[in-house]
Amino acid sequence: MTATAMPARDRASTSEAPSRGRAKPVLDGRRPPFEAALVYAFTIIPMLALVAAVPWAWGWGLSWLDVGLAAGFYLVSALGVTVGFHRYFTHRAFKANRGLRNALAIAGSLSLQGDVITWVADHRRHHAFADKEGDPHSPWLYGTGPVALAKGFFHAHLGWLFDRDRTNAARFAPDLLSDRDLARISRAFPLLTVASLLTPALLGGLITMSWWGALTALFWAGLVRVAVLHHVTWSINSICHMLGERPFEARSKATNFWPLAVVSMGESWHNLHHADPTCARHGAEPGQLDPSARVIRVFEKLGWAHEVRWPTTARMARLHEAARTTG
Structure with a gap:
């Protein structure tokens, strides 16, 4: 745990950007019907593909090309969300040059989780009102009974x-x-959505020189890949605010849930993140895998990222001491 020291938690910089004069309202009207319809489409269609994945694989098989394309596009779009949308754009855990900044925005958009500005606004709002009224996706807004928690889990x-x-x-x-x-x-974002789905199909078709190769790549590396990443990301909102360990003191009920660490690129070490949102590494304890932090380290060594807010031994000690004092 070396390099740039992580500053104390700064709610203005990690949650909600300060505004001058009168505070602007939390909400900005309602989505128009067409935009709302697109949200349903981008959410439900990949989910249906995920449901169909098992009978598809059983009936027609799954090629290594499909696996490779799905894994490659998953890594690019997932890291675009975790390194880009989340740690860089939302929390400014490091500074990036213009090329890396734009590349991260494009890569995150390939996840079909919304455009970069909307995603960041929602997540900063989440931190500003973490697990309280105003949080867009807290699972604790309906109470603590079994029915309330089930409703809260679905909402989150x-x-x-x-x-x-x-x-x-x-x-x-x-x-x-x-x-x-x-x-x-x-x-x-609409164009990037099309590219996220059709680029795997184009590659699959060209490599196999067949329409079937294009179709299977569209299914596995397009729709199924998007659906899996959706549910992994959404699990940080739901599971990682309900189940797991809370070794650090935070203003929310955020937890660490180790089974999701690899597929979430380290995002499921969520308790430390809410205890210190600007930290570039979420899995800062021994044995905690954090692929996103590894990627940021590579960007730093290449000179594309700088002023990275890595955890230091002293900072971690203060977090542990705060947890012992409040616990």
Whole structure:
């Protein structure tokens, strides 16, 4: 645990960007019907493909090409979300040059989880109101009884996506709105969605020189890959606020849930993240795998990322001491 010391938790920089004068409202109207319909489509269609994956594999098989393409596109889009949308754009855990910044915004958009500005605004709002009224996807908003928790789990995992209310980006992500590159990439989200699904199909078709190769690549490396990543990401909102360990003191009920560590690229070490949101490494304890932090380290060594907020021994000791004092 070396390199740049991690500053004390700064709610203004990690949760909600400060605004001048009168505070802007949390919400910014409601999604228009067409946008709401797209949310349903981007959520439900990949999910149906995931349901169909087992009978498809049983009936027609699964080629190594499909596996390779799915794994490759999963890594790119997942790291775009974890390293890009989350640790960089939302929490500024490091600084990046223009090329890396734009590449991360594009890669995260390939996950079909919304454009970069909307994603960041929602997540900063989540930290500003973590597990309280105003949090867009807390599982604890309905109570603690069995029925309330079941309802809360569904809301945190999936249901919140269908809420028509829109987070006010001018309040929570003014820095991204003022970035012309990011504004263009955000507006290009529909095109990037098409590219995320059709690029695997194009590669599969060209490599096999067949329409069947294109179709299976579209299914596995397009739709199924998106659905798996969706549910892994949504599990951080649901499972990692309900089940697991809480070794550090945080303003939320965020937990560590180790079974998701690898597929979530280290995001499931969620308790430390809520205890210190600007930290570039979430799995900072011995034995905690954090692939996203490894990728950030590579970017740092290449000179593409700098001023990385790595955890230090002293900082971790203070977090442990805070946990012992409050526990």
